[in-house]
Amino acid sequence: MRIERVVIAGAGLAGLxxxxxxxxxxxxxxxxxxGTEARPPYDRPPLSKGVLAGAVDDTTLRHDLSALxxxxxxxxxxxxxxxxxxxxxxxxxxxDRLVLATGAAPVQLPGPGPxxxxxxxxxxxxxxxxxxxxxxxxxxxxxxIGAELATAAAARGCLVxxxxxxxxxxxxxxxxxxxxxxxxxxxxAGVDLRTGVHVASVQPGGLALAGGEWLAADExxxxxxxxxxxxxxxxxxxxxxxxxxxxxxxxxSVPGVFxxxxxxxxxSLRYRRLLRxxxxxxxxxxxxxxxxxxxxxxxxYDPVPYFWSEQFGRMVQYAGYHGxxxxxxxxxxxxxxxxxxxxxxxxxxxxxxxxxxxxxxxxGRRLIASGQPxxxxxxxxxxxxxxxxxxx
Ligand SMILES: Cc1cc2nc3c(=O)[nH]c(=O)nc-3n(C[C@H](O)[C@H](O)[C@H](O)COP(=O)(O)OP(=O)(O)OC[C@H]3O[C@@H](n4cnc5c(N)ncnc54)[C@H](O)[C@@H]3O)c2cc1C
Numbered sequence: 001m002r003i004e005r006v007v008i009a010g011a012g013l014a015g016l017x018x019x020x021x022x023x024x025x026x027x028x029x030x031x032x033x034x035g036t037e038a039r040p041p042y043d044r045p046p047l048s049k050g051v052l053a054g055a056v057d058d059t060t061l062r063h064d065l066s067a068l069x070x071x072x073x074x075x076x077x078x079x080x081x082x083x084x085x086x087x088x089x090x091x092x093x094x095x096d097r098l099v100l101a102t103g104a105a106p107v108q109l110p111g112p113g114p115x116x117x118x119x120x121x122x123x124x125x126x127x128x129x130x131x132x133x134x135x136x137x138x139x140x141x142x143x144x145i146g147a148e149l150a151t152a153a154a155a156r157g158c159l160v161x162x163x164x165x166x167x168x169x170x171x172x173x174x175x176x177x178x179x180x181x182x183x184x185x186x187x188x189a190g191v192d193l194r195t196g197v198h199v200a201s202v203q204p205g206g207l208a209l210a211g212g213e214w215l216a217a218d219e220x221x222x223x224x225x226x227x228x229x230x231x232x233x234x235x236x237x238x239x240x241x242x243x244x245x246x247x248x249x250x251x252x253s254v255p256g257v258f259x260x261x262x263x264x265x266x267x268s269l270r271y272r273r274l275l276r277x278x279x280x281x282x283x284x285x286x287x288x289x290x291x292x293x294x295x296x297x298x299x300x301y302d303p304v305p306y307f308w309s310e311q312f313g314r315m316v317q318y319a320g321y322h323g324x325x326x327x328x329x330x331x332x333x334x335x336x337x338x339x340x341x342x343x344x345x346x347x348x349x350x351x352x353x354x355x356x357x358x359x360x361x362x363x364g365r366r367l368i369a370s371g372q373p374x375x376x377x378x379x380x381x382x383x384x385x386x387x388x389x390x391x392x
Pocket of ligand 1: 145
């Protein structure tokens with residue numbers, strides 16, 4: 001069948017990259033790019049970094065979007081899918097191929113008090129406007145976003161309290177043992193970090209904590225994670241499993257339908273499980289494979305996933321997936337400014353986290369990809385390059 005009409009639901013990084021990759025591969029047919037937000041696609045990582053710091057206002061990904069020849073439908077939300085037709089609040093779109101790239105949205109806390117989120121450019125700009133010296137800011141969640149927001153707010157002179165239900169910062173992302181190594185960064189920045197504290201509800205003027213305690217705050221930001229934006233697909237034939245379930249070629253359960261980015265849980269050949277990442281690099285790269293397969297190819301998407309975060313003046317990078325790891329090895333002085341956590345499974349490196357060690361990260365990512373057995377003593381020794389810490 002000749003492919004003449006491609007519809008992309010979601011005009012974020014993954015949606016835009018799919019459009020770019022289709023054109024780069026010579027596809028000249030129609031593409032409709034539909035996005036809920038009124039803005040053309042923009043980048044999110046700077047929102048919690050340069051935008052909050054006041055260094056950047058505009059993170060638009062492409063100013064020459066019209067050169068890609070797409071029918072751009074902004075401020076329009078996909079609402080349903082049936083019989084080869086995508087429905088939105090404004091119309092219906094028939095397609096030969098459909099790409100689902102609707103991303104993820106923040107989870108809210110219960111309660112009638114005002115709570116801010118940090119997902120969109122408008123969120124970041126309006127938050128920045130209130131981050132004034134002396135503001136009592138409560139951040140719920142010491143994950144990646146909470147840490148970056150605490151960094152920016154403390155630098156702007158706010159009185160920052162971070163409330164985290166887990167035993168340590170980043171516990172949900174990298175485990176409590178590794179996350180605990182970042183606790184002292186909060187204290188050094190003058191941020192009051194309270195772990196093991198559950199929020200019962202957001203109230204006007206503060207947080208009602210479980211156990212009856214009250215935390216007064218002028219502004220509250222909820223940063224407790226995101227969920228894939230796929231509820232609009234309920235009732236369609238597209239199988240959902242913590243996002244749109246795809247195979248290793250990013251094909252959804254319905255023929256002709258593909259998915260990528262934060263909304264997609266793909267079958268990982270490397271880790272032998274369904275995985276969904278909220279990583280910029282995944283939204284950037286997966287569309288290369290998606291576009292190739294949409295146009296008739298059969299390529300596998302099998303990355304060593306990569307993520308970075310900038311917190312309290314440090315570059316933190318993570319590669320791989322430590323879900324099935326059976327060993328955690330520290331590299332370097334975890335009380336110092338440069339160190340790494342290396343996760344092994346059956347003697348092979350499956351993930352690593354580095355603090356201010358970009359070369360270790362790069363070499364580690366390649367070592368994970370190679371699947372070579374690792375020399376545990378070598379990987380623990382910062383004098384041994386990561387690439388040489390292999391069993392020979
Ligand atoms: C503040 C912040 C900081 C980040 N920092 C980092 C970082 O440092 N490092 C890193 O690796 N990653 C970071 N990320 C994560 C990274 O930005 C995401 O992984 C990436 O944006 C995912 O792209 P996406 O296109 O899949 O989803 P999104 O960027 O969420 O785009 C999806 C788009 O689809 C739209 N949409 C949703 N539902 C519908 C619908 N029904 N119909 C039409 N459109 C719809 C949404 O409004 C959105 O515009 C950060 C994210 C945030 C929010």
